[in-house]
Amino acid sequence: MKIQPFRAWRYNEFLRTQLPELTAPLSETNLQQKQAYFYQQPFHYFHISAPIDVPPYHNPQRRVENWKLDKVVLQDKLPAIYAYSQTYTLHKEPTVYTQIGVVCLIESTDYAQKQVLPHENTISKAVKHRQELLEATHLHTVPTHLLYTDITLHLDKYLHEALLHPMYEITDKHDTIHRLAAIHDRKIIDLFASQLAEKQLIIADGHHRYESSVAYKNAQQTPTEEAGYHLAWLTNTASYPLGILPTHRLAKKLTNFDSTHFLSALQADFEVLPTTRHEERGLAPTENLWTFLLILPEGDYLLCLKPEAFANSTQEAPEVIKRLDLSVMHHFIFEKHFNLQGERQYEHIDYTQYVSQAYKEVMSGEANFALLTRRITFAEIEAVCQAGHTMPAKATYFFPKVLGGMVFAQV
Helix, strand or coil: CCEECECCEEECHHHHCCHHHHCEEHHHHHHHHHHCCHHHCCCCCHHHHCCCCCCCCHHHHHHHHHHHHCCCEEECCCCEEEEEEEEECCCCCCCCEEEEEEEEEEECCCHHHCCEECCECCCHHHHHHHHHHHHHHCEECCCEEEEECCCCCCCHHHHHHHCCCCCEEEECCCCCEEEEEEECCHHHHHHHHHHHCCCCEEEEECHHHHHHHHHHHHHCCCCCCHHHEEEEEEEECCCCCCCEECCEEEECCCCCCCHHHHHHHHCCCEEEEEECCCCCCCCCCCCCCCEEEEEECCEEEEEEECHHHHHCCCCCCCHHHHCCHHHHHHHHHHHHHHCCCHHHHHHCEEEECCHHHHHHHHHHCCCCEEEECCCCCHHHHHHHHHCCCCECCCCCEECCCCEECCCEEEC
């Protein structure tokens, strides 16, 4: 995989004192659009990365041009790669973790080249939206998080050394501390390039952004060198335990939904067991395979797939995909009982990592029901990727999310 340093565009000195108010993970866009909180900040990067006034796309285009003319953002004089770390705790766990990696440009290559591997499906409409946004702004605003594996940890020492003198240190609303430091030394940059050249990368977070970047490159009649690269944060799976949270499903807007009939129908494939409310913990990571927690307004139920149901399944999918909890959930529940096939599922399924939110939306009537699942392991992700397949969309939620707005890369 080819990597390159870049001359980052960054907020001017005055605005850098306001970075906690101008930066956020892109994954928080939907919630913040509803609340309009970040959009009250005139220079928040969401105005170019997740604008609410598109289409037409000339609105964010003009905004970027004005930000450059008015020196809201300035381009660094020297190319660099960046050491980036996150110090955090997982939900309700006392252990403090720190993960580190390098922010740089990587070549945008088609999946067929096997240099970058996806682990989950994307939504074509969302990819197209991000492509059109990129074509208008010519600016990457959030690094895509990709994983490589190197048990020697050879590059880590250079990242740790750089982070002793961070240019930014930002604490977000989840109490995650984000640190960023520039590396200008050409010998170190070349070392990263040579060490990572033979590494295969797995996308952790940002499938839509990466695919839009490839589509953007392929759409250029005479692509510049910059157009062939994508802003990325590369982290070593051997350096730290990955923070992967489960992504629970919320069923919404189901016509004539009847919970009594639904519970009865589920018994053809599942053991349906009434259980106490699980509002604090959800499902444990050690919960049995193909076990889900169904939340209805009138109570909770453990759903355990019957072995014979799986054995007799007509689902057309590779074994490594069929055995995933989420594949079982989507096939035996959403497809079989509600005929939600393909991208039509996204019209009726929402997602959350928070058990409390799942209960809140079901009890308020915003959702017909919720399904809690275990978190997927990296071993499962790697097995799917190496087999050349992808999981259902929104299969994983890597935590913490990359903080957008720290550095922008021009394409």
